[in-house]
Amino acid sequence: MKISVFGMGYVGVVCSACFARRGHQVIGVDINSDKIEAIRRGEAPIVEPGLPELLAEVAGKTLQATTDVGEAVRQSDISFIAVGTPSKSNGDLDLSHVRGVCEQIGLALRDKADGHIVVIRSTVLPGTLRNLVLPTLESFSGKVAGRQFHVAVNPEFLRECTAIRDFDNPPFTIIGADDDATALRVASLYDGLPGEVIVKAPEIAEMIKYTCNAWHATKVAFSNEIGSVAKIFGVDGREVMDVICKDKSLNVSSYYMRPGFAFGGSCLPKDVRALTYRAMQRDLQLPLLYSMLNSNQEHIRRGLDLIMQKPARRIGLLGLSFKSGTDDLRESPFVELGERLIGKGYDLRIYDRNVEHARMHGANREYINNRIPHLSNLLVGSLDEISDHAETLVISYPDPEFRSFLPRIPEGKTIIDLTGIEAGVQHPGYQGICW
Numbered sequence: 254m255k256i257s258v259f260g261m262g263y264v265g266v267v268c269s270a271c272f273a274r275r276g277h278q279v280i281g282v283d284i285n286s287d288k289i290e291a292i293r294r295g296e297a298p299i300v301e302p303g304l305p306e307l308l309a310e311v312a313g314k315t316l317q318a319t320t321d322v323g324e325a326v327r328q329s330d331i332s333f334i335a336v337g338t339p340s341k342s343n344g345d346l347d348l349s350h351v352r353g354v355c356e357q358i359g360l361a362l363r364d365k366a367d368g369h370i371v372v373i374r375s376t377v378l379p380g381t382l383r384n385l386v387l388p389t390l391e392s393f394s395g396k397v398a399g400r401q402f403h404v405a406v407n408p409e410f411l412r413e414c415t416a417i418r419d420f421d422n423p424p425f426t427i428i429g430a431d432d433d434a435t436a437l438r439v440a441s442l443y444d445g446l447p448g449e450v451i452v453k454a455p456e457i458a459e460m461i462k463y464t465c466n467a468w469h470a471t472k473v474a475f476s477n478e479i480g481s482v483a484k485i486f487g488v489d490g491r492e493v494m495d496v497i498c499k500d501k502s503l504n505v506s507s508y509y510m511r512p513g514f515a516f517g518g519s520c521l522p523k524d525v526r527a528l529t530y531r532a533m534q535r536d537l538q539l540p541l542l543y544s545m546l547n548s549n550q551e552h553i554r555r556g557l558d559l560i561m562q563k564p565a566r567r568i569g570l571l572g573l574s575f576k577s578g579t580d581d582l583r584e585s586p587f588v589e590l591g592e593r594l595i596g597k598g599y600d601l602r603i604y605d606r607n608v609e610h611a612r613m614h615g616a617n618r619e620y621i622n623n624r625i626p627h628l629s630n631l632l633v634g635s636l637d638e639i640s641d642h643a644e645t646l647v648i649s650y651p652d653p654e655f656r657s658f659l660p661r662i663p664e665g666k667t668i669i670d671l672t673g674i675e676a677g678v679q680h681p682g683y684q685g686i687c688w
């Protein structure tokens with residue numbers, strides 16, 4: 254394919270050289286003529302292992318470089334935007350380079366036969382393709398996106414210093430596009446590379462890039478805080494983290510990685526609290542670990558807000574224990590949710606067959622009847638009973654009984670799903686907490 258790449262920075266120059274090595278005809282574009290001259294000479298404008306050798310191999314053959322936007326657009330079928338998206342002083346994303354390059358590409362598209370694809374490779378927040386890139390291209394080209402030209406998002410995952418190896422071994426290739434034909438054309442550029450090609454809506458693709466970086470930052474900060482708190486106990490945090498990473502079922506896995514409701518139970522809150530308290534006693538600040546409990550409280554408040562946004566006063570809570578399949582109510586976020594609802598005068602009923610059983614027979618009987626009589630008195634014996642009572646049904650955790658009850662919930666009711674009970678619920682009154 255004939256490709257133009259706008260922005261010869263770390264991302265643009267590496268992917269230009271790698272596309273050129275794969276046999277595509279590539280034109281690198283930058284406003285900085287020194288970078289263009291360097292690339293023309295086959296010299297790397299940035300420090301990146303392996304890049305000088307690669308540029309020496311492809312420059313002047315499958316890789317050309319220019320400052321002329323019109324020429325680059327005319328001579329290519331697909332344009333990648335890899336300009337910088339730095340921070341503004343207030344932390345917001347500075348999209349001025351993206352806007353500028355879209356204006357230039359748009360003008361160049363005026364005189365070009367239809368069919369060009371513009372792909373945003375720079376890291377941009379969800380909605381940027383649809384709300385900035387696409388309208389800017391349309392207004393400067395006078396053409397219609399989706400008909401006369403096409404747009405896509407294709408975020409970059411390479412790391413400086415291992416950029417060429419990362420290009421050749423992507424964890425996955427993410428393409429955000431509204432039409433399959435455009436996605437397929439972009440995907441074809443990576444034919445034969447490892448990793449799954451995943452096509453999503455543009456906003457999801459944009460969000461995936463931010464989520465990866467936020468996750469990587471969390472991992473670094475988390476490991477540093479664990480290392481620091483381990484040290485006050487005289488423990489080497491490196492040994493601890495080495496072992497942590499061996500657990501591929503709970504620790505380094507997709508477990509606990511689905512958006513849903515707050516954590517609770519007899520362990521997580523207690524143990525995070527103990528660790529951060531002991532660190533505080535030793536004047537060790539652990540802002541990330543410390544913020545976990547605040548974050549959890551904030552999430553409970555969001556759940557409450559979601560329920561309170563509805564005018565309904567009669568609420569049914571499906572599930573009270575801290576998770577499915579247990580009667581354990583210790584630090585259950587649903588107990589807190591229920592208490593706050595009662596406190597605000599809502600007419601609440603609760604269904605939880607495990608807690609109901611424990612109230613009658615189990616070891617928790619005393620706790621349930623004496624410590625939370627205000628909630629245990631609201632327990633009902635069946636899902637039909639709670640559905641008859643409630644205008645809003647709140648699903649706490651993923652229980653097969655709740656799942657099979659979904660089709661029987663009448664259309665006039667509201668369902669607030671705190672857990673992601675199942676994908677694609679069709680009920681008209683359905684609302685999820687994070688989706």
Ligand SMILES: NC(=O)c1ccc[n+]([C@@H]2O[C@H](COP(=O)([O-])OP(=O)(O)OC[C@H]3O[C@@H](n4cnc5c(N)ncnc54)[C@H](O)[C@@H]3O)[C@@H](O)[C@H]2O)c1
Nearest residue numbers: 260261262263264283284335336337338354375376409413
């Ligand atoms: N650096 C990384 O490791 C990395 C990794 C993944 C994603 N990203 C993202 O990729 C994007 C690019 O990052 P980078 O580090 O390569 O940026 P960079 O600052 O190194 O390079 C950006 C280049 O764009 C050029 N430019 C600006 N306006 C232009 C225009 N109108 N036309 C042509 N060129 C223009 C600049 O002169 C500069 O050479 C950013 O959104 C960044 O967040 C970076």
